[in-house]
Amino acid sequence: MNTYGWIIYNGNLPGEKFLDFAEMLQDSASKHHSKTSIIKNNELLASLSSKDAALLSVYELPDYVVFTDKDIYLAKQLELLGIPVFNSSRVIEISDDKIATYQLLAMASLPIPQTIVAPKVFYHRSEKQLPNLDAIVHQLGLPMIVKESFGSFGEQVYLVHSIEELEQKVMELYGRPFMFQEFISSSEGKDLRLQVVGEKVVAAMKRTASNDFRANVTAGGKMEAYVPDAKAEQVAIAAAKAIGADFCGVDLLFGSNGSYIVCEINSNAHIRNLLDCTGVNAADAIMEYIISKVNNEGTR
Ligand SMILES: Nc1ncnc2c1ncn2[C@@H]1O[C@H](COP(=O)(O)OP(=O)(O)O)[C@@H](O)[C@H]1O
Numbered sequence: 001m002n003t004y005g006w007i008i009y010n011g012n013l014p015g016e017k018f019l020d021f022a023e024m025l026q027d028s029a030s031k032h033h034s035k036t037s038i039i040k041n042n043e044l045l046a047s048l049s050s051k052d053a054a055l056l057s058v059y060e061l062p063d064y065v066v067f068t069d070k071d072i073y074l075a076k077q078l079e080l081l082g083i084p085v086f087n088s089s090r091v092i093e094i095s096d097d098k099i100a101t102y103q104l105l106a107m108a109s110l111p112i113p114q115t116i117v118a119p120k121v122f123y124h125r126s127e128k129q130l131p132n133l134d135a136i137v138h139q140l141g142l143p144m145i146v147k148e149s150f151g152s153f154g155e156q157v158y159l160v161h162s163i164e165e166l167e168q169k170v171m172e173l174y175g176r177p178f179m180f181q182e183f184i185s186s187s188e189g190k191d192l193r194l195q196v197v198g199e200k201v202v203a204a205m206k207r208t209a210s211n212d213f214r215a216n217v218t219a220g221g222k223m224e225a226y227v228p229d230a231k232a233e234q235v236a237i238a239a240a241k242a243i244g245a246d247f248c249g250v251d252l253l254f255g256s257n258g259s260y261i262v263c264e265i266n267s268n269a270h271i272r273n274l275l276d277c278t279g280v281n282a283a284d285a286i287m288e289y290i291i292s293k294v295n296n297e298g299t300r
């Protein structure tokens with residue numbers, strides 16, 4: 001069956017990176033004989049009434065949607081219209097929210113840094129209430145990681161060295177969702193990115209920063225192609241499965257004695273760096289996976 005797909009990206013963010021990702025997917029889709037349109041999320045208007053959930057002024061709906069954005073209401077609206085969306089709105093929502101991700105990873109008994117969720121507070125209250133920081137330090141030790149639930153490029157991840165620094169950070173983040181986390185010192189300045197598609201790891205790279213505890217490439221880290229061992233692959237695939245991702249980039253930290261610890265899961269990980277570094281175009285595996293899934297479901 002010749003399928004028609006939409007590739008949705010964020011029309012609001014600066015830079016060519018997001019369009020580039022969409023175009024990589026489009027090229028791969030056409031290799032698999034599927035015609036696609038690249039659409040900005042803000043070109044579509046989701047409408048709701050007592051009659052139906054719909055999209056304003058759109059006549060031809062696609063057979064599938066590849067959703068590279070985080071506009072979860074739009075992704076959900078497409079699902080309500082009966083269109084298969086990859087990744088699903090639920091997966092995008094969980095992956096975007098690091099606390100929700102760690103909750104599912106913990107429930108799947110997967111290795112994660114020990115994490116304590118900061119209780120929700122309302123920032124406009126004049127009286128600020130702090131959690132018991134002594135108990136948190138007692139549990140996690142120092143230095144410790146403080147991490148916002150929503151963030152990327154390492155920009156919302158902090159390393160704190162003393163209880164004073166910790167208190168200052170908690171005040172600074174007051175009202176926002178964040179967590180306290182064990183610092184995995186064996187992984188300082190380095191991590192692994194494994195790209196999972198379906199139940200396979202299609203490519204991997206190691207990222208190393210020379211002068212920062214965070215390995216993010218955008219924070220100045222270097223990347224190199226990496227051949228993960230079976231254990232790393234197993235953890236990454238299980239992590240993807242735990243949140244239900246069709247495809248994702250799984251970041252692993254190096255634990256002690258050759259073990260791996262899941263750091264985060266990116267449901268819409270950019271694959272250009274991975275291609276430059278490993279020569280593997282993950283878009284091919286992603287589109288092959290999606291198109292075959294759509295075709296198989298269509299013939300049922
Ligand atoms: N618990 C931790 N212990 C050691 N390093 C960490 C820990 N959490 C994050 N890091 C480092 O910080 C980087 C960014 O953290 P991450 O949770 O992936 O946030 P982001 O979404 O901003 O990339 C990771 O790639 C890793 O190098």
Ligand SMILES: [Mg+2]
Nearest residue numbers: 153154251264
């Ligand atoms: Mg990361």
